[in-house]
Amino acid sequence: MSSRAEPVAPLDAAPAAGLEPGPGRAWGWGPDDPARPGLSSGVGTLLRCVLAVEGSPPPRARLEDVVLPEPGLSSAAHERLEAAVGRAAVDASSATRIRHAAGRSYEDLVRLRAGEVHDAPDLVVRPGSSDEVAAVLAVCAEEEIAVVPFGGGTSVVGGLEPERGRFEAVVALDLTRLDRMVDLDERTLTATFEAGLRGPAAEALLDARGLTLGHFPQSFEYATIGGYVATRSAGQASTGYGRIDDLVLGLRCAAPAGEVRVDPVPASAAGPSLLELLVGSEGTLGVITEATLGVHARPEHRRYEAWSFASFAAGAEAFRALAQAGAAPDVSRLSDAGETGLALAQAAAGGALGPRGLGRYLRWRGHRRPCLAIVGWEGARDEVAHRRTRSARLLRRGGGVALGTRPGLAWARSRFEAPYLRDDLLDLGILVETLETATTWSRLDPLHRAVSGALHAALSARGTPPLVGCHVSHLYRAGASLYFTVLARQERGAEIEQWRAAKTAASDAIVAEGGTITHHHAVGRAHLPWMDAESGELGRAALRAVKDRLDPAGVMNPGKLLV
16 A cells, blocks of 8 residues: 655635534534535445334424524513623524524434424523623623523533523523634744634634644534633644643633633743633633634644554554654544444445455455554654654554555545534434543553443443444543444434433443543533542532632523533
């Protein structure tokens, strides 16, 4: 297989202009675009056969047929909010309320497709500045109105559910009007962005100055700067560029009790970090309105390529060697045999992964159940070549077989496609969802086996045996993350209960094996039951005390992260 260098074209994933707030369609991901390639018919037929799917799910509910309860907000509170942001920035229409009623988890999509939108916000408010955010929070605290900050709408853990808690009304605070780059310090390599700026727009502003943030989560097309920071996001190249918490140097956070401001400095010993407290706070302490982030020179060259390993354990050991030698590629992904099998099936059905003979070639090399790795380096051309040579030496020493750049280029072209394919799979009556964790190198293999086994057992017990795939997605000196994808026949009439049983089993296995309950998806509502195991009762009480000080009325995003 050839491994010659091939440049990767600059990222071009900006969504079409004029999209509605949130991630496109009210019932799914992205705009209705007939030109966008979908799931191949061959793969769809194969999955329906393997998963024993019969029939089709009910048709999706039409947006205009969804009936919402009348807003419960008092006329006086409504008028005060209009005074804070202007009448045009306050919207109580059904379509807007529905679009702000959920994120994009499997449970969210099941409910949205069925038209079961029982907990839509009473009102959507779109402030245009940090001062207007503060004014809205002051009104909501005084009027006892719950507030759910809303950026790109891409949460997959229930972080955007408009819970009222003990309050009579709830508003969605849509931040997408806060869409400016406030400052760029090219000498320091920092940029300050307002929270509602989407990833592609931020990259376009930086690209014009020869820079990049280097942060590309799968939700990149729709996720916002504030959403990145509020959820401790990780990008697909975070092994090289760092997670968002590595990039944040300062921020502004509007809380009901006032503004918390952390000015950007390279390091500080001035007590426990307020920055660390607010990064990952998920809108429960206040609203992040600005963030100052470290940026990088735009890479002159990108090289992505594929390798194969005879087993997941062998590939993980090679990745450990890379991480601990300081030679990890910027993109470092290792799929287990289950996920690799799905990828090879898609290639055989006409997908873009690589030649149809790839499976035969790997068997000839002794990889009966191959585990595919995608690795990538970004930077100056000479630097990429040097780093690639060092990494390749360690990968070969670990038993890796180089497969060249073609599969790597295919991955780069399709790196943001999975959410669109999920919509296609749901149309076929297939449950498809993901979950992630991280642990130390010593615990990685037992954790991988335990979570895979728990998912298989929980779904098989319901008569819907699944396909489970997993990949390592981020490397650290001490360990790595694991990202699981689950497919199964939907249990008609009990779709949400079916997934919750699987999620509970997997989460219990994560805690039992010493993993973190979430590596980059945040807590929201989905991970709350396991937070005492993560932080301890006293640690959680300390965080609640901070919330009581910053949000005395308790209006900020009730039911998430802290209860």
